[in-house]
Amino acid sequence: MAEFSFDLLGMFFAALLTIMVLSYIIGDNVLFRTATYLFVGVASGYAGSIAYQNVIRPALIDPVIQNGPASIFRPDAIPIFLIPWLLTVVLLLKVSPRLARYGSFPIALLVGVGAAVIVGGGITGTLIPQSYAAADVLSQESIFPSAGEEPFVWLENLIGALILLLATISTLIYFRFAARREITGQAQRSRITAVLAYIGRIFIAITFGVMYAGTLTASMLILTQRFQFLRQVLQLLIGGV
Amino acid sequence: MAEIRCPMCSAANDETAEVCRECGARLTPLVMDPSGQGMGDEETNEALPGESSAGDDWLERIRSGIGGGEPQGAPEDAPGPPEPDASDAPDWLDELPEASSDDDSGPPSGEIPGWMDEFIAAGEEEAGEGEEVPEWLARIRARQASGETPQEAPTDEGWLDRLREEEGVAEEAEEGPVSEGLEGLAPSPEYEEEPKTDPFSTPVDLGPLSDLPGVPGSPDRALRRSEVLRAQAEVEATDEDLPGDAPQTEGEMPHIPALMERGQQERPVVEIDDVSLDSIELPDWLSELKPEMPPPTPEEAEVQDKGPDLAPATLPSWLEAMRPVDSLRPEIEIEPEEVQAVESAGPLAGLRGVLMAEPVVAMPRTSSVISSQLEITERQYAQAELLHRLVEEEEKDVALPASTGRRLPILRWGISVILLLALFLPGSFERLGFPGFSIPDVVPRETAPLIALIEDIPGDKPSLVVFDFAPGYSGELDTVASPLLKHILDRSVPIVTISTHPSGPPLAERLLREVRPDATLINGAQYLHLGYLSGGPTAVQLFAISPRDAILTGFKLPEGLDRASVWQSPLVKDVEWLSDFGAVIVITAGTETARNWAEQTHPWIGETPLIMVLSAGAEPLVRPYFEAANQQVQGILTGLPSALAYQQLSGQDLTVEARWNGFGSMKFAVESILLAGGIYGAATWFLNRRQQGRGDANG
Numbered sequence: 001m002a003e004f005s006f007d008l009l010g011m012f013f014a015a016l017l018t019i020m021v022l023s024y025i026i027g028d029n030v031l032f033r034t035a036t037y038l039f040v041g042v043a044s045g046y047a048g049s050i051a052y053q054n055v056i057r058p059a060l061i062d063p064v065i066q067n068g069p070a071s072i073f074r075p076d077a078i079p080i081f082l083i084p085w086l087l088t089v090v091l092l093l094k095v096s097p098r099l100a101r102y103g104s105f106p107i108a109l110l111v112g113v114g115a116a117v118i119v120g121g122g123i124t125g126t127l128i129p130q131s132y133a134a135a136d137v138l139s140q141e142s143i144f145p146s147a148g149e150e151p152f153v154w155l156e157n158l159i160g161a162l163i164l165l166l167a168t169i170s171t172l173i174y175f176r177f178a179a180r181r182e183i184t185g186q187a188q189r190s191r192i193t194a195v196l197a198y199i200g201r202i203f204i205a206i207t208f209g210v211m212y213a214g215t216l217t218a219s220m221l222i223l224t225q226r227f228q229f230l231r232q233v234l235q236l237l238i239g240g241v
Numbered sequence: 242m243a244e245i246r247c248p249m250c251s252a253a254n255d256e257t258a259e260v261c262r263e264c265g266a267r268l269t270p271l272v273m274d275p276s277g278q279g280m281g282d283e284e285t286n287e288a289l290p291g292e293s294s295a296g297d298d299w300l301e302r303i304r305s306g307i308g309g310g311e312p313q314g315a316p317e318d319a320p321g322p323p324e325p326d327a328s329d330a331p332d333w334l335d336e337l338p339e340a341s342s343d344d345d346s347g348p349p350s351g352e353i354p355g356w357m358d359e360f361i362a363a364g365e366e367e368a369g370e371g372e373e374v375p376e377w378l379a380r381i382r383a384r385q386a387s388g389e390t391p392q393e394a395p396t397d398e399g400w401l402d403r404l405r406e407e408e409g410v411a412e413e414a415e416e417g418p419v420s421e422g423l424e425g426l427a428p429s430p431e432y433e434e435e436p437k438t439d440p441f442s443t444p445v446d447l448g449p450l451s452d453l454p455g456v457p458g459s460p461d462r463a464l465r466r467s468e469v470l471r472a473q474a475e476v477e478a479t480d481e482d483l484p485g486d487a488p489q490t491e492g493e494m495p496h497i498p499a500l501m502e503r504g505q506q507e508r509p510v511v512e513i514d515d516v517s518l519d520s521i522e523l524p525d526w527l528s529e530l531k532p533e534m535p536p537p538t539p540e541e542a543e544v545q546d547k548g549p550d551l552a553p554a555t556l557p558s559w560l561e562a563m564r565p566v567d568s569l570r571p572e573i574e575i576e577p578e579e580v581q582a583v584e585s586a587g588p589l590a591g592l593r594g595v596l597m598a599e600p601v602v603a604m605p606r607t608s609s610v611i612s613s614q615l616e617i618t619e620r621q622y623a624q625a626e627l628l629h630r631l632v633e634e635e636e637k638d639v640a641l642p643a644s645t646g647r648r649l650p651i652l653r654w655g656i657s658v659i660l661l662l663a664l665f666l667p668g669s670f671e672r673l674g675f676p677g678f679s680i681p682d683v684v685p686r687e688t689a690p691l692i693a694l695i696e697d698i699p700g701d702k703p704s705l706v707v708f709d710f711a712p713g714y715s716g717e718l719d720t721v722a723s724p725l726l727k728h729i730l731d732r733s734v735p736i737v738t739i740s741t742h743p744s745g746p747p748l749a750e751r752l753l754r755e756v757r758p759d760a761t762l763i764n765g766a767q768y769l770h771l772g773y774l775s776g777g778p779t780a781v782q783l784f785a786i787s788p789r790d791a792i793l794t795g796f797k798l799p800e801g802l803d804r805a806s807v808w809q810s811p812l813v814k815d816v817e818w819l820s821d822f823g824a825v826i827v828i829t830a831g832t833e834t835a836r837n838w839a840e841q842t843h844p845w846i847g848e849t850p851l852i853m854v855l856s857a858g859a860e861p862l863v864r865p866y867f868e869a870a871n872q873q874v875q876g877i878l879t880g881l882p883s884a885l886a887y888q889q890l891s892g893q894d895l896t897v898e899a900r901w902n903g904f905g906s907m908k909f910a911v912e913s914i915l916l917a918g919g920i921y922g923a924a925t926w927f928l929n930r931r932q933q934g935r936g937d938a939n940g
Contacts, residue, residue: 025657027650047743054773058793117779117841125840125873133869185620207861214857214880218717218830220911221857221881224903225716227664 008236015233018226060085134168137161167203174200249592250578264592656914663910667902678905680898684886687867691876692891694850695728695824702823703735703769703812707838708745708752714830714856717881719752720897722828722854724887725878727756730767731893734823735812739771739792741780741834746770746796765799769812772796782841785819820847830856835863839873852876 020035063071063081072082087106094103136142142161145154174197179187189197244253245268252263259269581594589595617625670677698704706726710718729736730753738749753768762768772795774780784791795807802810815821819842827838835853842851851873853863857880866874878887881904885897 025653043744050743050746050773051775054794054796055775114777114779117782118837121778121782121837121840121843125843126836129843129869129871129873130865132871133865136870139870210861211858214860216911217857217880217908218714220907221720221900221904222714222716223660224664224900224907225720228900228903231668 011233011236015230018230060088134165137165166199170196170200171203172200173197174204250594266592659910659914660907663906664903667906670902677902678909680885680889680895680901681882684890685883687877688883688886688890691725691852691878692728692887694852694876695725695732695891698729698732698734698823698850700732700734700823702821703737703816704729704824704826705819705822706736706738706749707825707827707829708738708740708749709742709827709829709831709834709838710745710748710856711742711830712744712748715748715752717856718828718830718854719755720881720900721856721878721884723752723756724884724891724893724897725826725852725854726752727893728887728891729826730757730762733767735766736768737771737813737816737822738768738796739774739784741774741777743773746772750797763799764797765802765810765812769807769810770796770798771807771813778837778841781837785842785845788816788819818847819845820849822849824850824852826852826854828854830859832859832862835859836866839863839866843873850875853878855879 017035017038020031023029023031060081063077071077072085087109091103091106093099094107138161142157145151173193176193176197179189179193182188245256245258246253247261247264247266247268249266250261250264252261254261254263254268260267578593584590584592584595667677726736736753738746738753740746740749749770753762764770771792774784774791776783776791780791789808792807795802795810798807799810808814808816819825825838825842825846827835829835829838835855839851839853853867853874853876855863855877860877860879863874864877866872867877878884881897881900885895885901887893888895888897
């Protein structure tokens with residue numbers, strides 16, 4: 001029997017919560033709901049405390065305490081201190097239904113800046129590099145065998161490059177929804193576009209299948225880890241099996 | 242002083258004024274006024290070459306007759322047109338019989354202009370030639386000579402008298418349909434218009450156009466007028482001698498509607514029947530045409546009979562319903578004169594109140610009539626019906642399914658039991674004599690380069706480890722990331738942690754303690770927590786540009802370090818940029834987080850390698866960054882097999898092997914369940930199809 005400690009108590013409590021969540025096997029019950037409510041509450045409280053300790057306090061409160069309220073209006077403090085304060089106060093107006101519209105400005109600022117950062121990063125970090133990578137598949141080094149390279153290795157690389165190119169083009173064509181309208185009013189793709197789009201749909205299905213398999217594998221690994229943890233706790237309780 | 246009212250604006254003007262002082266409209270004609278003022282006779286004589294002064298005398302006599310016996314050459318200050326009397330008819334019309342009774346002899350022969358004498362002489366010569374006389378005229382003359390006519394025709398114009406009578410009948414029957422055979426007898430338009438217009442009005446000087454034939458005021462037209470007047474006088478003289486006619490009082494006008502005396506009642510309308518039409522003496526050429534006309538068919542006769550029965554301006558009901566009444570309704574508002582716009586262009590420029598050049602109906606405006614029927618195609622109608630049906634179905638109350646009793650989740654319990662057995666059985670493999678699942682021999686191709694990359698991390702630079710996953714994924718990611726972190730710590734490379742999740746820093750502390758459970762791992766010397774990075778992708782970019790501006794404090798800092806001085810730690814004192822780290826290792830379970838770090842740090846990461854430790858579900862979308870020729874992710878580690886291979890290749894103890902049997906048995910169980918489910922689904926589909934085929938065969 002292990003000696004009592006806070007770590008051991010924490011292990012018992014964690015094992016108990018794990019069993020309460022696994023009780024969902026027999027259906028929705030009080031134990032499962034209690035565990036989920038507890039997780040949600042603890043996670044929210046902890047996130048709030050982390051936000052205060054790591055963001056609000058060092059950015060908005062500590063400078064006032066250390067340098068005094070007059071430091072807010074110093075010219076060098078305006079962009080890094082006064083403006084964040086004003087935006088925070090205006091954002092708090094969202095609490096009042098009557099003044100909520102004034103809090104839209106910081107929200108708009110957040111959304112606009114966030115969108116600009118994501119789009120810019122997507123173009124420079126994903127779209128252009130990945131386009132170059134797709135175009136580089138048919139480079140001279142990929143098509144022609146290098147000196148001393150085994151024929152099977154070269155053939156494997158060549159087939160892989162062609163499959164990659166076909167997958168890229170067909171997937172992009174699948175998301176091209178422009179089509180000619182027939183006399184009957186139905187939009188009809190051309191034959192080549194339809195075939196390539198069908199191939200692209202196959203590649204997309206394969207990709208989603210791989211993602212689903214990966215998620216299932218991750219879930220099995222997590223469940224295995226949880227049962228190993230329960231087994232360790234049980235061994236601690238009964239003194240080792 | 243007499244005044245003249247402007248016909249345009251009704252403003253009072255001096256009678257001598259030529260233009261209106263208000264609107265500028267001309268008050269007197271440019272050519273000649275009716276009173277003979279303006280242009281004198283001399284000018285008129287000059288305008289009519291060849292007309293002698295004698296010709297003016299008889300014309301002036303006629304004018305004097307119109308003017309009620311006023312002598313010619315009335316004083317120049319005589320009023321122009323007489324003011325309208327209380328009676329509706331003008332004075333000249335009342336006095337017209339006097340003119341016709343007094344001077345009906347026309348101009349004396351000696352006073353006829355020379356050009357007219359020549360014309361008359363030419364006409365007499367033509368009349369004298371017997372060959373030139375038409376046959377019908379010769380027959381009429383012969384009949385008159387033989388005394389067949391009931392009254393004597395003193396002159397050769399007796400045919401004109403009969404024609405006058407027939408014409409009077411035709412005029413009285415104007416409202417009825419005129420037979421085609423009588424069209425030739427109908428008066429010519431000129432003859433019809435002569436009595437309606439003022440025959441004695443002063444001719445208008447048209448200048449050179451006066452010489453053209455057919456133009457009013459031309460010599461030939463004047464000759465015709467004189468002949469007509471002469472014929473009228475002869476007809477009146479003949480009518481007076483006729484015993485059968487009603488006695489005519491002096492001044493009684495012939496039966497010409499335009500010249501009828503006021504108060505005189507119209508003659509009764511004479512019905513035209515076939516007998517009266519047939520009794521008319523027609524020319525031969527007209528008689529020959531008559532039998533050729535086919536008689537109307539009964540249908541045509543019916544149509545002709547029905548035609549006049551239609552009420553005028555009667556529209557069918559369907560056309561009446563389509564007629565946009567409001568849109569065609571004239572919206573004319575009579576505004577005061579001061580408000581009316583002044584015409585700015587055209588011959589009426591400067592005048593107020595002129596009619597609009599553009600009809601009111603052509604002006605664009607919004608119709609107040611909105612058609613209630615839309616023109617839609619069948620497809621649109623079908624779509625509208627479908628939408629209507631969907632909305633109706635949404636409003637319907639859905640009956641609750643009949644309660645069949647609480648069913649036990651047998652399938653869920655069965656799967657749960659199988660998985661629990663798969664988890665607990667590996668612990669008994671040794672007792673059961675089962676060696677367990679073998680460790681895979683196939684090593685992922687990215688594992689060896691990753692180990693080499695970790696080996697190349699400089700020991701004097703800290704490695705940044707990003708813990709961007711929720712606690713729920715710690716069971717997987719702790720297992721996968723622990724060999725890599727252990728490798729780094731074994732190389733004595735300091736680790737600096739950060740997270741964009743609030744729960745990331747404690748997870749980092751926990752994992753590091755698991756990797757190195759002994760007391761050799763010192764906070765602040767071998768690892769340091771920068772803490773929580775708030776702001777998502779924006780904060781990641783800000784951290785990549787300037788790490789010291791993005792992180793203000795740390796997490797669980799070692800003693801001696803203030804919260805505000807996390808960057809004073811010896812581990813990060815040389816870190817100014819992201820490229821100052823030895824490596825950036827991102828441990829994440831989401832594709833979005835991995836992509837944010839790859840995209841936002843790409844421009845500023847420099848030569849520092851970016852390594853991804855991923856959950857198995859996020860690998861497919863992150864691998865392209867690793868597989869590209871120009872790698873944005875230099876190393877990737879995902880899944881338990883890769884972690885086991887990493888431990889094997891890096892020479893670590895196989896700590897993850899204990900989970901391999903449980904993971905293997907569960908994987909085997911899940912694969913068995915999926916295979917069983919697939920077989921069950923295929924068998925069900927096959928049986929259903931077979932049963933359906935039998936049902937179709939049985940009808």
